Amino acid sequence: MTIAPDVLAEIQQLTPEELELLEGELARRAWEARWSSWTPYPWQVCPGEVETHGMWLQLGGRGTGKTDGCARYMVSHVNGPPCDPRLPGGHRMSIIAPTQGDAVESAVNGPSGLKAHDPRVVLRTTVGGTYVRWPSGAEAKLFGAHTPDDVERLRSGGNRCLVWLEEAAAMRHLGPALTHSAMGLRVGPRPHYIASTTPKPRRDIVDLLAREDVLTTRGRTRDAHHLPQMMRDKLVAKYAGTRMERQELDGELLTDIEGALWSFALLDATRVGAAPPMSRIVVAVDPAATSNAESDEMGIIVAGRSAAAIPDRNGTTRQHGYVLDDLSGRMPPLDAVRRAVQAYHAHQADAIVAEVNNGGDWIGTVVRQVDPTVNYRTVRASHGKTTRAEPVAALFEQHAAHLVGGHSTLEDQLATWVAGDASPDRLDALVWALTELMLAPAGNFAAVA
Template sequence: MRALIRVRGTGPTAARTLLEGLTDRDAAHLLHDWPLWARDKQLPPQGDWRVWLILAGRGFGKTRTGAEWVRALAESQRAGRIALVGETASDARDVMVEGESGLLACCPPWARPLYEPSKRRVTWPNGAMATCFSADDPDQLRGPQFDAAWADEIAKWRYEAAWDNLMLGLRLGLDPRFVATTTPKPRAWLSRLMADPRTMVTRGGTRENAANLAPAFLDQILARYDGTRLGRQEIEGEYLVDTPGALWTRALLAASRADGAVPDLARIVVAVDPAVTSGAESDETGIVVAGRDAANGFWVLEDLTARLSPDLWARRAVEAYGRHRADAVVCEVNQGGDLVAATLRTVDPSLPVRAVRATRGKRLRAEPIAALYEQGRVRHAGAFPEMEDQMTGFTGASGEASPDRLDALVWALTDLMSGPRAAESREFLV
């Protein structure tokens, strides 16, 4: 028989007496009794809700909460078909299923499910089944039906369509429900979800789970980020919308997103803002593709920014140049000088390269581009969440992290604003 002992609210002596009297079997059941160990915020809310949205800081225990919720549904057979959706396929596998707080780690030995990685499937002894999906492939969620779902780090998902397709598939059973766990980041569709009357929102911070975190980790992140805007988001779990003093707002960028197809473009450029180094802690190399149409409107086509070695970012830029049939590659040479253009030409000796050198501060260079957005002259051919995060967080204040994606965007649109010019390695100052 399952142990039903509760030690909450008892003193140390009484709790020790209770625990010492347990059999091995009772102790094992007690160890896997999640409602006993969970904090109140980690237990499902009462009431009539369709989505339980957990917006909380790093280390709050979001993954464990999601995994235990799924486990409870599966073991009680309240759900027979469950979707597990991570930001990527590897996230769904490595974090949600195989992670230290994932499903396999939470389930007790007597009810341990069978995990079949090749089928992306977790099956419990009673027949309940959970299937892994990647939010990077929204079409993967078309067709399947579920009576429950757990989505992890939804604020990092690139495509809103993944959320839409998942919600449309949540149609089995009498009361299909959904748990979403994420560190908050501003997203227009996330704001709409929070405002939905059938969404229950749980908020929490890193400190609430201090007893289960390495002291060194807590001390380090608090010393570095406590009291900062990033700390309010990543530690306290605050949902921060617009940065005071930023040149762009979420509403402005939402209005810039194109609904239809991209028209024929008169000019296209690939802009590169190269990083000085390429180590694990290095800045990213900004690579943005943009174009100008016949009506003097501007289109942001791709954000290919990544942390890459010089050879790899050069190859990525050259590949984008060919794929988009661009007119030139525009590259900043403040840090690398002539080596930047030379690196690009090692991949394609005939590549038309335009070198640019910054002589003004980042904010001064960005202000004319922000004005184009305010005039409604820039359209985004898709969602670029990482770049938009940089845009809405950039104020130009001292000490801000290098906005590599934004820098590349500014170089691209500045070049397109200046009209046709010869593609050459001669520098021009901005």
């Protein structure tokens, strides 16, 4: 941009205070220009007034402007009536994303983020956290929901009038993030949520859609006319007729996945509130792909077999299997073994069972270092994952296997895994545990003492 010499000379004569006022005025005009030129899709407009603790949820395919719609809503909220006149700017909000970095990149700095809608906002990191602030003094604090520690920070996140959940279905700890953020959602006459996400068949998303206080709008990639037509045509042509098209492009929530061995309905039907006395308990460990990668998940499942024989769905009296705990997560190998050993003692287990096919031989060495008294067994897969998983899924179908309480991440993996896809480690650990307890006499795996 070229500035005329006479204008430049005038600018150079301004005092620092006058320059600051000029900068603010230019930012205000830039915001007004952006604001007045924005033409929303129908699904980017909240369809009504959201109840206290309710939510406006945008479900959409890729490129449908979900982030754009929520950013616009938050900026409009800031420039609307104050939720609490005692607060600077009248508003105190938060943005929760899969990670705090995602919140910065997508919700604030990205081409559809807050800065695109209001160039006056600034991003600041202080000892108290990372914030977005408006010239009025209104602010939004940024959070992640990637680790349990991230979620714990929401406990002390302060009171808020509006919470934006960016890419909610991608949050590893969405349920706890909702629980803890709701405790502080109490500023103003109508504190509420907004959320944007490409849908995934997760229990937390299914539950949100079933709530009467959640207003939902939906957008499809093929209808996102701001995207180049060639891009839309290529995406639709590539994924036409597939699950990917329905979920990632049409924004459809697929609660029943064709080919999945488990379903949410099946898991609910077989769930119990407490386990009966056990005759045998094992801790199953399915290692991450590499022994030193903190980014890979370690599957750690505690399961038991009932002492008493109980009728199953078919009327056959037999001992049942119970999934007692899911301790899986991303952690260093030593931490994973320590967690498994702690579970072994806490549950008075009979053995730690670990798969060693994919580089898991290190587990035994580390177990002996941590606690040489542990009864440790290894298993080696002699069949493919589908062949191993099908008999275990059949136990659930027969109502001879049960989840004790809720295990949201594990349940999401079970209900969405389809044969042929890479199987997640929690699912694999569950299969090893129930195979050891319920199916081992059939010779489904080779055990090594």
